[in-house]
Amino acid sequence: MPFQQTGIPGLLVYEPKVFGDHRGYFFESYNANTFREAGIEYNFVQDNQARSTYGVLRGLHYQLEPYAQTKLVRVLEGRIIDAVVDIRKGSPTYGKSFAIELSAENKLQLLVPKGFAHGYAVISETAEVMYKCDNFYHKASEGGIIYNDPALEINWGIDLKDAIVSEKDLVLPKLADINHNFVFNS
Amino acid sequence: MPFQQTGIPGLLVYEPKVFGDHRGYFFESYNANTFREAGIEYNFVQDNQARSTYGVLRGLHYQLEPYAQTKLVRVLEGRIIDAVVDIRKGSPTYGKSFAIELSAENKLQLLVPKGFAHGYAVISETAEVMYKCDNFYHKASEGGIIYNDPALEINWGIDLKDAIVSEKDLVLPKLADINHNFVFNS
Numbered sequence: 001m002p003f004q005q006t007g008i009p010g011l012l013v014y015e016p017k018v019f020g021d022h023r024g025y026f027f028e029s030y031n032a033n034t035f036r037e038a039g040i041e042y043n044f045v046q047d048n049q050a051r052s053t054y055g056v057l058r059g060l061h062y063q064l065e066p067y068a069q070t071k072l073v074r075v076l077e078g079r080i081i082d083a084v085v086d087i088r089k090g091s092p093t094y095g096k097s098f099a100i101e102l103s104a105e106n107k108l109q110l111l112v113p114k115g116f117a118h119g120y121a122v123i124s125e126t127a128e129v130m131y132k133c134d135n136f137y138h139k140a141s142e143g144g145i146i147y148n149d150p151a152l153e154i155n156w157g158i159d160l161k162d163a164i165v166s167e168k169d170l171v172l173p174k175l176a177d178i179n180h181n182f183v184f185n186s
Numbered sequence: 187m188p189f190q191q192t193g194i195p196g197l198l199v200y201e202p203k204v205f206g207d208h209r210g211y212f213f214e215s216y217n218a219n220t221f222r223e224a225g226i227e228y229n230f231v232q233d234n235q236a237r238s239t240y241g242v243l244r245g246l247h248y249q250l251e252p253y254a255q256t257k258l259v260r261v262l263e264g265r266i267i268d269a270v271v272d273i274r275k276g277s278p279t280y281g282k283s284f285a286i287e288l289s290a291e292n293k294l295q296l297l298v299p300k301g302f303a304h305g306y307a308v309i310s311e312t313a314e315v316m317y318k319c320d321n322f323y324h325k326a327s328e329g330g331i332i333y334n335d336p337a338l339e340i341n342w343g344i345d346l347k348d349a350i351v352s353e354k355d356l357v358l359p360k361l362a363d364i365n366h367n368f369v370f371n372s
């Protein structure tokens with residue numbers, strides 16, 4: 001099974017199979033059938049890519065319903081700590097965070113369901129991160145949680161004094177102060 | 187308009203809009219709505235990624251109907267010459283080739299419709315190439331054309347004596363010798 005559980009329902013780690021030969025390597029970075037066979041079905045409509053320098057921390061972000069996004073996150077170059085927080089109302093793991101190192105080398109992908117806040121910190125000199133999502137960008141529906149909220153207990157892998165954060169992200173509220181409307185489907 | 191014509195009907199070059207800031211940059215590498223607004227609608231079900239060293243030449247490949255694939259090709263790292271040949275029966279540009287430099291820097295994407303043979307040569311030390319496609323891999327339906335067929339008139343950007351080619355690709359037929367069943371929809 002290329003999918004691993006994380007301890008948070010619906011949040012999965014995917015590891016694609018890589019074929020190497022004398023030319024280099026080849027892999028299917030995404031295959032809708034591989035997901036379908038595991039009972040996972042999304043219609044990914046947008047791919048996003050961002051380049052960042054060491055210490056850049058983007059997040060934590062989410063979009064409110066009906067614009068909530070499932071995200072499939074991976075790294076094309078460099079290394080990041082990718083982190084999420086479960087903010088699904090009624091979820092048995094509400095408020096729980098999960099962090100994982102994703103890199104161009106380990107090629108792991110994090111499948112982040114709707115109802116999670118998501119962000120990442122760059123722990124290599126530069127990193128190129130890409131994610132697929134199943135709903136379009138809708139600025140007015142954006143919400144977020146401040147990355148350094150101690151309640152989240154996220155180890156971002158960098159000294160937070162070095163964090164390079166957007167002005168928008170610096171003024172995000174704490175988890176205890178957010179309003180949202182995500183439904184947890186068990 | 188982010189789409190440019192190439193002189194071959196249906197074959198387009200796409201250039202995404204990149205947003206830069208103090209953290210690095212961000213861009214939508216794919217957005218189904220951007221394509222739909224230009225009258226282009228595909229259901230991409232598979233993403234492929236390959237790493238190759240200088241001189242690696244992959245192609246020219248296609249899959250026969252009903253497994254023919256539309257491909258959206260781009261480069262994540264390095265530089266390639268991406269080349270296609272129109273093999274759509276009845277196409278006014280049947281047999282015509284088109285080649286373009288795609289790179290991580292120029293971020294251009296080539297939209298290759300069904301009924302084209304596709305391949306690329308790596309012109310940087312290494313390159314990481316990715317493409318989306320709207321039909322799954324089906325080995326038994328694979329066809330190809332030999333990269334050095336003079337009738338194609340492709341400039342691959344490398345000395346063909348240095349080309350690193352798979353055993354499978356070395357024995358592909360010339361354009362004049364292929365059998366196929368692609369329909370050209372004007």
Ligand SMILES: Cc1cn([C@H]2C[C@H](O)[C@@H](COP(=O)(O)OP(=O)(O)O[C@H]3OC[C@@H](O)[C@H](O)[C@H]3O)O2)c(=O)[nH]c1=O
Nearest residue numbers: 048050058059060061062118119120137166205212214
């Ligand atoms: C998310 C997004 C952004 N943009 C534009 C808006 C800005 O001009 C620019 C950067 O947007 P930010 O909101 O600053 O993005 P960023 O802080 O990088 O956050 C993104 O990466 C981390 C993810 O967690 C988050 O969902 C996503 O919003 O890109 C788009 O055009 N489309 C998008 O989907």
Ligand SMILES: Cc1cn([C@H]2C[C@H](O)[C@@H](COP(=O)(O)OP(=O)(O)O[C@H]3OC[C@@H](O)[C@H](O)[C@H]3O)O2)c(=O)[nH]c1=O
Nearest residue numbers: 019026028234236244245246247248304305306323352
């Ligand atoms: C195309 C493809 C290949 N594979 C496997 C089969 C082999 O073990 C390995 C490499 O396959 P090749 O056929 O040697 O791929 P390659 O020569 O790199 O050709 C690919 O890149 C250039 C493209 O033009 C072409 O369509 C595509 O087949 O990957 C998959 O698992 N899924 C795929 O979709």
